Amino acid sequence: MKTIIVPTDFSETAYNAARYALGLAxxxxxxxxxxxxxxxxIVPIPEVPTTVPMVNPEELRAASLEGLEKMKRELLPLLPDNASLETRAENSLLPAQIDQLCRQEEADLVVMGITGGSQLEEILVGSNTVDVVKHTTCPVIIVPSAARFTPIRKMVFACDFRKxxxxxxxxxxxxLLDVFRPELHVLNIDHDSKHFTSDTPYETLMLDTLLEGYNPQFHFIDHTNVxxxxxDFAVQQEADLILIIPKKHGLFEHIFKRSRTTQLAFHTHIPLLTIHE
Incomplete structure (x- = not known):
């Protein structure tokens, strides 16, 4: 793994994700x-009144670079041997730029934070992180604000066994599995076999074949809330990482939905790895 990109907004959540990324590196x-x-x-629109004060673009860039250099100085003591810590600032929207950035930097992984603080923080920081996942084909590790780096030894792969x-x-x-060589637990959550079909045994066999050499352990658990x-399973197993494959209208959206029962991604201490199909 050559390059990790760590997007930052200079918040404590971002600093925590950066520290996690350095441990991972x-x-x-x-x-x-x-x-x-x-x-x-912010670019003014002619003849449209605005109360937002105008910012000199050079001053904005200078402030961005200053923030990056400060962050770099604070993180350097944690930098692994034989690794470099670089900075980059651009006038852009992160979700719109992230995929191109990953290609330019030949990135193997993006690591960024997600907050478990106030509702406003969850909307602002959370939605930005989710948008990054949706707009890049590069694997992303989402680091909860309570997470601290521990080596990846055990991974839970949440799968719906569809296609x-x-x-x-x-x-x-x-x-990634070749790098981590984790104890791999493949997990399927269902309730009263509502999603179990005649294809499920075949799909399970296909995944077992795809993961040949990684010794996956399969678990089928009945639970009313996926x-x-x-x-619960990841905590019970003391997993270091949860893996999901984002799909439209799939598990990823459920995890980040703004409802009381599905805010767990903002409050768990276990990082989440997403790899696009």
């Missing part, structure tokens, strides 16, 4: 960590 033998700040310059061959990103998944079931 040590385990992954990463050579580059890029701290990235996307600042958005496994078509939907599983085999190459990036195996690339997200709660995943989190």
């Amino acid at each position: 040590g385990q992954m033998d990463t050579s580059r960590i890029v701290l990235y700040h996307a600042y958005e310059l 496994v061959v078509q939907n599983t990103p085999v190459q990036p998944l195996k690339k 997200v709660q079931g995943i989190m």
